[in-house]
Amino acid sequence: MDTRCNSNKYLFSEEKTAYLFPIKMTEETNPVDRTDFLPDPDYYTLYVVTFGEGVFVTPKKEYAVKEGDTFVTFPNVPYSYRKAKEDFRFVALSFTGNEVDSILSRVDVSAEHPYRGEQTAIKILMQQSLERAVDREHVVDFLARAALWEALVIFGENAEKRKTVIKHGEKKDRIAAIIHYIKENYNRTTLSLEGVASHFSINPNYLSRLFKEIKGVNFSVYLTSVRVERACFLMESGLSSVKNIAFLVGFGDPLYFSKVFKKETGFTPREYVDRVTARRARAEQRAEF
DSSP, X not given: OOEEEETTEEEOOGGGOOOEEEEEXXXXXXXXXXXXXXXXXXXXXXXXXXXXXXXXXXSSOEEEEETTEEEEEOTTOOEEEEESSSSOEEEEEEEEESSHHHHHHTTTOOSSSOEEEEOHHHHHHHHHHHHHHTTOGXXXXXXXXXXXXXXXXXXXXXXXXXXXXXXXHHHHHHHHHHHHHHHHHTTOTTOOHHHHHHHTTOOHHHHXXXXXXXXXXXXXXXXXXXXHXXXXXXXXXXXXXXXXXHHXXXXXXXHHHHHHHHHHHSSOHHHHHHHHHHHHHHHHHHHXX
16 A cells, blocks of 8 residues: 655555556657557557547547547557548557556546547647657657656646546535525524534535635525525515514524624614615605606
8 A cells, every 4th residue: 555654755565566568659640540440459549639630439439639639549449530630640659567447547547538638738748758759769668658657647637636626516516505495494593504514414514614615605694694685675575574574584583683684784674674665655756746
């Protein structure tokens, strides 16, 4: 098992050490379309589009690819490709090794998900490796191996970024569900952070942090704003009993409701009702003329 010793030293057990062996690295300009849809029997290949547009086809899906896009082919998995425009180029790095599927899965690449989209850093890496290989045939295998491992590092870093984005999206979806629940149940005087957390089977402390992270305010502030907004709506709709309004929006104590309402709006509930009544009276008078 990998063991981290301190901030800049790592130990790796022998069985976890991975071996990858590059077989060939080539740059193809306007290659002949591969239409036989046959697999490579013994090796994997990382393709990086360096110019133009093409189409990459697997048994399950067809991908439109453009400059910077990458895809990986797997042994015994049929595939084909063709150019979509006349000028089409790619770099192909074929490789093999021990437990390659496991290694690739660590960076979110698999036979089910061979297309990794735009990876500009990998395109630049491959082009630079080919340029450095000119007149250096005695070390070209080192360059290919270094490029392969660096590409895997980039895949891994981008996979983590995608997971972060997905995780944030999942958080937003959960908060959206919680907000809907609040708006449906704000009139319950017992509605609380703990009760909502229990309803959604999450820890109250986690809910509090999550709410602050996504909405920018804490749970109680948001609940209060919903209740006061609804109270204003009821007053605008013609209700005038402060006691009734307080109960209708989830406050069990009308005096506490009045205090909170004044803090949020700058008016007491009675002042707000009087302003609404006066505004309505003026509107009715103008209508008579």
